[in-house]
Amino acid sequence: MSNFYNSEQINLARWAKALSHPARVHIMQHLSKQSCCYSGDLAEDLPIARSTLSQHLKELKAAGLIQGEINPPRIKYCINKDNWEIAKKSFKSFMNL
Amino acid sequence: MSNFYNSEQINLARWAKALSHPARVHIMQHLSKQSCCYSGDLAEDLPIARSTLSQHLKELKAAGLIQGEINPPRIKYCINKDNWEIAKKSFKSFMNL
DNA sequence: TTAGTATTTCGTAAAAATACGAAACAAAGA
DNA sequence: TCTTTGTTTCGTATTTTTACGAAATACTAA
Numbered sequence: 001m002s003n004f005y006n007s008e009q010i011n012l013a014r015w016a017k018a019l020s021h022p023a024r025v026h027i028m029q030h031l032s033k034q035s036c037c038y039s040g041d042l043a044e045d046l047p048i049a050r051s052t053l054s055q056h057l058k059e060l061k062a063a064g065l066i067q068g069e070i071n072p073p074r075i076k077y078c079i080n081k082d083n084w085e086i087a088k089k090s091f092k093s094f095m096n097l
Numbered sequence: 098m099s100n101f102y103n104s105e106q107i108n109l110a111r112w113a114k115a116l117s118h119p120a121r122v123h124i125m126q127h128l129s130k131q132s133c134c135y136s137g138d139l140a141e142d143l144p145i146a147r148s149t150l151s152q153h154l155k156e157l158k159a160a161g162l163i164q165g166e167i168n169p170p171r172i173k174y175c176i177n178k179d180n181w182e183i184a185k186k187s188f189k190s191f192m193n194l
Numbered sequence: 195t196t197a198g199t200a201t202t203t204c205g206t207a208a209a210a211a212t213a214c215g216a217a218a219c220a221a222a223g224a
Numbered sequence: 225t226c227t228t229t230g231t232t233t234c235g236t237a238t239t240t241t242t243a244c245g246a247a248a249t250a251c252t253a254a
Contacts, residue, residue, distance in 0.1 A: 004144045005119040009126070017117035021242085022102040022110045029106070029191070039201060047101045052243050054202055059241095072251045073200045088192045094126070095185045118212085136231060149213055151232055156211090169221045170230045 012094055015087045018063035023048060023056050028079070031066060036078040109191055112184045115160035120145060120153050125176070128163060133175040135168075 005013075019025055023046055030037060030045070039057060043050050057077060060066045064083040069076045102110075116122055120143055127134060127142070136154060140147050154174060157163045161180040166173045 005123065009119045009122045012122050013117055013119040016113040016115075016122070018113075020110055020114035020117045022106045025106045025109050025113070025191070026102065032193070040199095043201095048242095049244055050201070051203080051245075055242075058202085070250090073198090075201065091188050091192060094122070095188060096129070137229095140231095145212095146214055147231070148215075148233080152212075155232085167220090170228090172231065 008090065008094075011087075012090050014063060015065070015090060018060055018065055021056065023053070024060055027056065027060060027077075028065065031077065031079045036076050038074045038076055040074065042077075105187065105191075108184075109187050111160060112162070112187060115157055115162055118153065120150070121157055124153065124157060124174075125162065128174065128176045133173050135171045135173055137171065139174075 019028065026046065027042055030042065039050070039053065042057075043053050046053060048056075057066065057068070061068060064080055065087065066077050067080045069078065116125065123143065124139060127139065136147070136150065139154075140150050143150055145153075154163065154165070158165060161177055162184065163174050164177045166175065
């Protein structure tokens with residue numbers, strides 16, 4: 001990562017990127033409403049292959065917006081509340097909301 | 098565009114994508130502060146080629162977040178205030194801010 | 195031990211994003 | 225008319241994203 005940009009800019013871009021696909025926006029909306037759910041629940045909702053969904057979940061996890069808790073044979077995904085708050089604050093200050 | 102996602106999701110993803118690169122975040126911050134500027138001003142700030150900067154400006158313009166006004170031999174870029182307000186509202190409602 | 199369930203990882207293909215330098219452009223000034 | 229200035233477009237290379245189906249994994253239940 002170029003050391004030119006400040007961390008506010010880098011973080012905002014990172015979070016924006018995590019939200020830059022409608023499927024991932026959908027997932028975050030779903031989790032905002034009910035806080036946790038299983039991958040299968042989302043798979044029924046979304047018009048994409050399960051493996052593709054899994055990739056989107058992986059990206060949201062890598063960005064720190066969600067976390068997965070193993071609950072065999074399923075995996076329960078929840079919002080990472082701490083980071084979600086931080087992300088919200090970033091957007092808030094960036095946009096003067 | 099798949100007709101599965103609703104327009105709120107599509108728009109949010111579109112704006113998020115526009116902000117998914119630190120250079121574009123930087124540009125929007127710069128324009129938020131002083132509302133308008135020239136491509137050259139940004140070029141001095143940013144560690145990227147002018148042609149690359151031009152591409153980023155083009156993307157922000159395509160997303161509707163900025164607009165360019167020809168002011169020969171320069172081009173004055175300004176925030177598209179109407180759309181920027183709409184984008185802010187989208188993020189605001191998405192994030193319950 | 196075998197079968198079933200929920201999910202991920204792997205392999206891969208196609209499309210999009212990012213970046214650069216060279217060339218083109220359009221208007222202003224000499 | 226020629227040159228300079230600020231900027232974009234073009235051509236191109238590299239990397240990343242998005243997508244799918246097949247195979248692997250991990251745990252449960254029969």
